[in-house]
Amino acid sequence: MTSTPHNPANTDILVVDDVVVRFETQEGPVIAVDHVSFGVRQGEFLSVIGPSGCGKSTLFNVIGGLIGHTSGVVSVGGETINSPHQSIGMVFREESTFPWRSVTDNVAFPLELIGMPKAQRIERARHFISLVGLDGFENRYPNELSGGMRQRVSLARTLASEPKILLMDEPFAALDEQTRLLLGDKVLQIQQQLKQTTLLITHNITEAVQMSDRILVMTYRPGKVKRIVDIDLPRPRTSEIVGSEAFGRYVAQIWADLREEASRGMRDEEEHALHHVSTT
Amino acid sequence: MADTSRVTPLPASVPVLSPVTLLRLVIILTVLAVWEFLSHSGWLYRDVVPSLLAIGRAMFDLLAHGEYYFNLAVTAGEVGAALAIGGSLGLVVGIVLGANRFLSKAFESYLYYLGPTPKIIFFPIMIMWFGVGPGSKIALGTLSCFFPVALSAAAGMRQIDKVLIRVGNSFRASTAQMVFKIYLPAMRHPIINGVRLGLGVALIGTLLAETKLSNKGIGFLIIQAYSIFDMPRMYAMLIVLFVLSIGANSVVGRLGGLDSIKRS
Ligand SMILES: Nc1ncnc2c1ncn2[C@@H]1O[C@H](COP(=O)(O)OP(=O)(O)O)[C@@H](O)[C@H]1O
Ligand SMILES: [Mg+2]
Numbered sequence: 001m002t003s004t005p006h007n008p009a010n011t012d013i014l015v016v017d018d019v020v021v022r023f024e025t026q027e028g029p030v031i032a033v034d035h036v037s038f039g040v041r042q043g044e045f046l047s048v049i050g051p052s053g054c055g056k057s058t059l060f061n062v063i064g065g066l067i068g069h070t071s072g073v074v075s076v077g078g079e080t081i082n083s084p085h086q087s088i089g090m091v092f093r094e095e096s097t098f099p100w101r102s103v104t105d106n107v108a109f110p111l112e113l114i115g116m117p118k119a120q121r122i123e124r125a126r127h128f129i130s131l132v133g134l135d136g137f138e139n140r141y142p143n144e145l146s147g148g149m150r151q152r153v154s155l156a157r158t159l160a161s162e163p164k165i166l167l168m169d170e171p172f173a174a175l176d177e178q179t180r181l182l183l184g185d186k187v188l189q190i191q192q193q194l195k196q197t198t199l200l201i202t203h204n205i206t207e208a209v210q211m212s213d214r215i216l217v218m219t220y221r222p223g224k225v226k227r228i229v230d231i232d233l234p235r236p237r238t239s240e241i242v243g244s245e246a247f248g249r250y251v252a253q254i255w256a257d258l259r260e261e262a263s264r265g266m267r268d269e270e271e272h273a274l275h276h277v278s279t280t
Numbered sequence: 281m282a283d284t285s286r287v288t289p290l291p292a293s294v295p296v297l298s299p300v301t302l303l304r305l306v307i308i309l310t311v312l313a314v315w316e317f318l319s320h321s322g323w324l325y326r327d328v329v330p331s332l333l334a335i336g337r338a339m340f341d342l343l344a345h346g347e348y349y350f351n352l353a354v355t356a357g358e359v360g361a362a363l364a365i366g367g368s369l370g371l372v373v374g375i376v377l378g379a380n381r382f383l384s385k386a387f388e389s390y391l392y393y394l395g396p397t398p399k400i401i402f403f404p405i406m407i408m409w410f411g412v413g414p415g416s417k418i419a420l421g422t423l424s425c426f427f428p429v430a431l432s433a434a435a436g437m438r439q440i441d442k443v444l445i446r447v448g449n450s451f452r453a454s455t456a457q458m459v460f461k462i463y464l465p466a467m468r469h470p471i472i473n474g475v476r477l478g479l480g481v482a483l484i485g486t487l488l489a490e491t492k493l494s495n496k497g498i499g500f501l502i503i504q505a506y507s508i509f510d511m512p513r514m515y516a517m518l519i520v521l522f523v524l525s526i527g528a529n530s531v532v533g534r535l536g537g538l539d540s541i542k543r544s
Contacts, residue, residue: 113457
């Protein structure tokens with residue numbers, strides 16, 4: 001098992017350097033992200049895994065430029081990020097297709113924003129619709145599609161903006177198990193095909209090990225980097241790999257890290273709840 | 281929606297009338313029969329309840345002369361202008377209030393207080409400001425339809441799925457793009473509802489103003505017929521107006537049903 005150092009190298013396309021995010025709440029400040037540093041290499045698939053409440057979505061929003069951070073630097077290709085950057089494409093956990101737009105018009109949305117002529121953007125949209133395997137559904141509306149298909153529309157929409165980095169926050173979380181597996185395969189296949197640099201946020205260990213070149217494990221609050229694990233498994237990674245011994249070892253290692261954090265999180269929440277009961 | 285038509289096939293050719301239609305027909309016929317009976321009974325003052333024949337003749341008369349269409353155009357123009365001005369003002373104010381918690385706290389309760397106030401009480405002021413012509417009618421109609429549109433838009437703005445706004449921001453949409461490509465389409469249902477309510481009250485406001493003080497428009501014709509006690513003509517106008525209002529409302533409803541914005 002190899003662990004790379006946390007410090008980002010200057011060859012990294014995305015750099016998160018000593019980032020802190022503190023929220024001021026009624027119950028006092030909450031540190032959601034605590035001095036997190038890492039880098040994402042060109043073309044790699046990096047997963048961030050951690051127990052729920054550890055600050056993954058906060059990190060996602062900071063990298064996407066949707067919320068500010070308290071200190072530290074996030075930069076992409078050397079440019080500091082303080083607002084959404086064109087090199088970063090986000091896919092959200094929630095249902096996020098536009099219900100009033102057809103599949104084509106949903107996918108063409110980012111192209112429409114930059115003023116691409118209609119014929120051209122429809123052609124581009126078709127390309128990405130086909131890439132996510134939705135041929136034949138171009139003129140359908142989101143309410144005529146399944147949840148998994150809608151999430152594929154969101155993915156195609158983000159890919160259509162041709163981001164240097166694809167940033168996803170638990171994109172499969174709301175889906176049932178089968179859909180989740182199939183969509184995971186699709187994402188992996190697309191990522192390999194486009195050599196798309198990808199940062200996936202997840203809490204699913206199998207998913208992370210199957211897809212990633214490296215996995216960053218976060219601690220429970222305050223969210224720090226606990227470890228970064230290199231996944232040395234051959235590609236392409238078919239479902240067969242899931243049964244292999246090496247795969248099992250990676251899962252066990254990450255689960256050991258994660259269990260520690262998750263149980264710390266659970267204790268913390270129980271105490272919090274007890275505290276609430278006793279004070280009210 | 282496309283799905284529903286697949287689940288419940290549309291009754292393409294129904295040989296007999298449905299029970300609802302039948303009941304409606306029976307009720308309408310009964311009312312007409314009672315009306316005709318009353319008009320011939322002599323129990324009421326002559327002409328308060330004119331015979332159906334007299335009303336029919338008056339309606340024919342009405343629709344055969346250009347004067348009616350001229351006045352109809354005047355009223356339609358006033359209502360249209362009121363809806364355009366009051367509707368867009370309401371939309372802008374509603375969006376601003378919906379987007380800004382501070383402004384909403386400061387001002388929205390006034391909208392709730394003023395909303396249900398009968399706007400006709402402002403008519404004297406409107407006459408002083410805009411004269412006795414169409415200006416004061418448009419002003420009153422505008423005032424009437426501003427409130428429902430503003431309140432629906434404010435509520436609609438708040439119920440927009442937040443993730444859609446985040447999607448727009450992540451693609452670096454400009455403010456104008458956010459408004460026209462996300463906020464407005466996402467609010468289409470409440471806005472159409474507000475415009476529907478707005479049309480209704482704009483119609484009421486305008487006509488009421490016309491009946492008070494004016495020299496043209498449908499409200500003026502109705503009150504003129506009343507003042508010379510031409511009951512058949514008055515009833516004919518009421519019926520035509522009734523039919524037109526239903527038509528206008530269904531046009532707005534149909535606009536809301538356009539394929540591109542219908543999908544929910
Ligand atoms: N806007 C906010 N205001 C206050 N606290 C927040 C806010 N967003 C997140 N938090 C807190 O920060 C912590 C991390 O949240 P989040 O990033 O959503 O975790 P995760 O995605 O890993 O489940 C949580 O304790 C959460 O309550
Ligand atoms: Mg989260």
